[in-house]
Amino acid sequence: MAHKFFPKEEFLLKGHAACPGCGAALVLRHVLKALGARTILVIPASCSSVIAGPFPKSSYSVPVLHIAFAASAAAASGIVEALDKLGEKTFNVVVWAGDGGTADIGIQALSGAAERGHDIIYICYDNEAYMNTGIQKSGLTPYKAWTTTTPRGNPSFKKDMPGIMVSHRIPYVATISPAYPNDIVSKIRKAAKIRGLKYIHAHIPCPPGWRFDSSLTVRIARLAVLSGVWILYEYENGVFRLTGPSRKLVDKSKRKPIGEYLKLQGRFRHLSERDVEELQKLVDERWEAIRKDIMGENA
Amino acid sequence: MKRMVLSGNYAAAYAVKAAKPHVVSAYPITPQTTVIEKISEFVEKGELDAKVIRVESEHSAMASVIGAAAVGARVYTATSSQGLLYMYEMCWWAAGARLPIVMGVVTRAIAPPWSIWTDHSDILTLRDSGWIIMFAASAQEVYDMTLQAYRIAEEQCVSLPVAVAWDAFVVSHTYEPVDILDDEEAKDFIRPREEKSLIDFEDPGSLGNLTYPDTYQEMRYDISRAMDNALSIIRDIDEEFGKKFGRKYGGLVEKYLCGDADYIIFLVGAAGGDARVATNILRRQGVKVGICRIRSIKPFPYKEIIDVCSRAKAIAVLDRSSVFGGKGPLAVNIRAALHESGINIPVLEVVGGLGGRDISVEDFLEIFRLVIKGKKGLIWWGLKGGE
Ligand SMILES: Cc1ncc(C[n+]2csc(CCOP(=O)(O)OP(=O)(O)O)c2C)c(N)n1
Ligand code: SF4
Ligand SMILES: [Mg+2]
Numbered sequence: 001m002a003h004k005f006f007p008k009e010e011f012l013l014k015g016h017a018a019c020p021g022c023g024a025a026l027v028l029r030h031v032l033k034a035l036g037a038r039t040i041l042v043i044p045a046s047c048s049s050v051i052a053g054p055f056p057k058s059s060y061s062v063p064v065l066h067i068a069f070a071a072s073a074a075a076a077s078g079i080v081e082a083l084d085k086l087g088e089k090t091f092n093v094v095v096w097a098g099d100g101g102t103a104d105i106g107i108q109a110l111s112g113a114a115e116r117g118h119d120i121i122y123i124c125y126d127n128e129a130y131m132n133t134g135i136q137k138s139g140l141t142p143y144k145a146w147t148t149t150t151p152r153g154n155p156s157f158k159k160d161m162p163g164i165m166v167s168h169r170i171p172y173v174a175t176i177s178p179a180y181p182n183d184i185v186s187k188i189r190k191a192a193k194i195r196g197l198k199y200i201h202a203h204i205p206c207p208p209g210w211r212f213d214s215s216l217t218v219r220i221a222r223l224a225v226l227s228g229v230w231i232l233y234e235y236e237n238g239v240f241r242l243t244g245p246s247r248k249l250v251d252k253s254k255r256k257p258i259g260e261y262l263k264l265q266g267r268f269r270h271l272s273e274r275d276v277e278e279l280q281k282l283v284d285e286r287w288e289a290i291r292k293d294i295m296g297e298n299a
Numbered sequence: 300m301k302r303m304v305l306s307g308n309y310a311a312a313y314a315v316k317a318a319k320p321h322v323v324s325a326y327p328i329t330p331q332t333t334v335i336e337k338i339s340e341f342v343e344k345g346e347l348d349a350k351v352i353r354v355e356s357e358h359s360a361m362a363s364v365i366g367a368a369a370v371g372a373r374v375y376t377a378t379s380s381q382g383l384l385y386m387y388e389m390c391w392w393a394a395g396a397r398l399p400i401v402m403g404v405v406t407r408a409i410a411p412p413w414s415i416w417t418d419h420s421d422i423l424t425l426r427d428s429g430w431i432i433m434f435a436a437s438a439q440e441v442y443d444m445t446l447q448a449y450r451i452a453e454e455q456c457v458s459l460p461v462a463v464a465w466d467a468f469v470v471s472h473t474y475e476p477v478d479i480l481d482d483e484e485a486k487d488f489i490r491p492r493e494e495k496s497l498i499d500f501e502d503p504g505s506l507g508n509l510t511y512p513d514t515y516q517e518m519r520y521d522i523s524r525a526m527d528n529a530l531s532i533i534r535d536i537d538e539e540f541g542k543k544f545g546r547k548y549g550g551l552v553e554k555y556l557c558g559d560a561d562y563i564i565f566l567v568g569a570a571g572g573d574a575r576v577a578t579n580i581l582r583r584q585g586v587k588v589g590i591c592r593i594r595s596i597k598p599f600p601y602k603e604i605i606d607v608c609s610r611a612k613a614i615a616v617l618d619r620s621s622v623f624g625g626k627g628p629l630a631v632n633i634r635a636a637l638h639e640s641g642i643n644i645p646v647l648e649v650v651g652g653l654g655g656r657d658i659s660v661e662d663f664l665e666i667f668r669l670v671i672k673g674k675k676g677l678i679w680w681g682l683k684g685g686e
Contacts, residue, residue: 058505066507074359078366112355
């Protein structure tokens with residue numbers, strides 16, 4: 001339904017090498033539709049290096065600089081500064097990096113580019129593990145989730161990456177989900193109008209990595225939002241605002257129980273009832289902090 | 300032409316100013332710091348119209364100049380030792396992506412233990428990465444070579460990054476008279492970079508895609524060919540520079556009294572100065588000795604080495620870098636050149652001058668004495684307490 005508002009042109013071409021049901025392909029497709037042809041992608045080592053397909057073809061019909069795992073934000077800095085000096089006017093430089101390339105090995109370069117204020121749209125597509133190398137834990141893997149390096153469940157907590165970026169005082173931070181393409185397009189277009197480093201964090205259900213059937217991607221993405229596990233929001237110049245369906249979820253009774261989200265995914269199959277309760281409590285605490293923020297009680 | 304008194308590092312900065320890069324990106328490390336300080340000063344004063352990216356690491360320094368060069372910019376960066384090792388992954392990326400990046404490397408020993416003094420272990424780690432490596436021995440040569448590096452790197456049949464190295468402190472912080480080009484002269488020598496950039500929104504390119512085993516090897520072979528092409532390009536540009544501005548360095552190697560020499564020391568970098576003094580002393584005594592200073596470490600000048608050795612009775616090779624469990628990088632290559640051309644003369648492999656240890660005129664006299672005696676094999680030079 002939403003698609004009638006979007007440009008018809010496709011920039012993620014047929015024949016790309018993503019798995020069936022890949023959330024990353026869904027989000028990237030809408031991101032590129034929102035930005036159009038004058039967009040340069042910078043892609044570090046990740047699933048997306050493979051989704052591009054092998055030389056001499058490319059499934060992305062915009063210019064792409066493939067770059068080393070830790071280097072995407074810095075390479076984007078160089079592109080932005082060079083094009084500015086060379087007199088190129090309207091273009092978007094977009095980093096499209098995984099959770100590992102963003103929150104772990106690439107966090108230093110990202111922090112540097114953010115602090116320098118380079119005019120980049122940095123998108124972290126967060127499939128919550130190192131998928132390209134076969135589902136290993138990253139700094140954004142959820143607490144207790146199974147990965148091949150946390151076979152009994154992840155003992156660490158997921159880093160609050162958007163929070164880290166907010167603390168850099170960049171002009172725009174937002175979260176998106178493949179279940180809400182209108183929200184994706186409006187946030188990306190807004191980001192494109194703002195100067196400085198814009199950070200967008202996308203929730204990316206991944207059928208092989210999360211252990212679910214490829215027909216369930218959008219349903220799982222939506223359940224993540226409706227259960228309040230994934231919160232849609234934006235920070236514009238430091239001012240917080242919930243967006244889309246998340247606006248109505250401050251009231252706990254409006255949120256679906258987390259179990260509905262977890263039970264569709266093999267990576268949470270080993271959880272006990274108590275584990276699920278613990279995860280529910282974490283979600284509720286997060287929302288309580290948001291409620292207090294909105295009410296000004298944390299001031 | 301204008302004469303100034305400059306340190307090696309300032310000479311590099313003045314050369315960069317003349318080359319007019321669009322983007323300069325670097326991270327501070329002793330002894331490289333004054334290069335980027337001076338460039339920043341030029342930019343702040345409006346004397347150089349470039350963007351300076353104050354990156355948070357050397358990995359990002361190289362990544363950002365890769366990004367900039369990929370979209371058609373002329374770029375510069377500089378580093379030393381730990382910094383070069385920290386950016387190592389990106390150095391291979393720069394060469395593999397065939398980007399004409401120019402980098403200054405002020406050679407410094409690698410830790411631990413900490414040492415800020417010269418030693419060539421750092422720059423030599425680049426030797427298989429696809430970078431052209433040129434080594435200068437004076438502030439003037441740093442200036443001239445940095446300018447020439449842009450010409451070499453941007454030559455279409457080369458399209459490879461070029462590192463210009465010089466020794467910590469001995470060159471980097473030592474002031475000498477340096478002739479620098481006027482704007483008009485520089486403009487005549489170094490034209491704006493012309494190359495198709497990755498950025499063509501109508502016909503979008505993709506740099507660094509996944510390759511299968513059916514293509515990768517050919518791309519590597521292309522780099523190997525580009526390196527071979529660089530041999531003559533380096534010589535030609537040295538000639539052209541010499542014709543235009545009166546300074547020539549012999550291209551790939553600088554020979555000092557090698558023509559009729561019976562005994563020759565091969566070396567790299569600033570130690571060449573003391574070696575020349577030792578040569579002069581022995582020549583006055585009637586001993587035919589010479590010095591061959593290798594300027595181009597990559598591509599390695601096999602032909603020149605063979606030429607120089609064709610009359611010699613014995614030689615020594617000074618490797619000013621850590622040699623663990625094998626032979627020194629220079630020694631290996633020079634021995635290979637000799638072997639291939641059937642020249643069978645004694646080779647004395649000297650490892651020394653590490654972590655800034657001085658190799659004096661006395662040392663070179665002593666090395667020559669050993670060469671004359673026909674001593675062969677590998678020795679660690681000037682070890683306290685002996686081997
Ligand atoms: C320096 C370096 N270390 C490790 C790798 C191997 N590697 C390639 S992709 C990848 C994981 C990427 O994870 P993420 O950023 O989350 O992207 P995803 O594959 O999940 O899309 C790893 C570990 C590499 N390419 N470079
Ligand atoms: S592993 Fe996951 S993120 Fe990677 S291509 Fe497949 S579905 Fe997409
Ligand atoms: Mg991932």
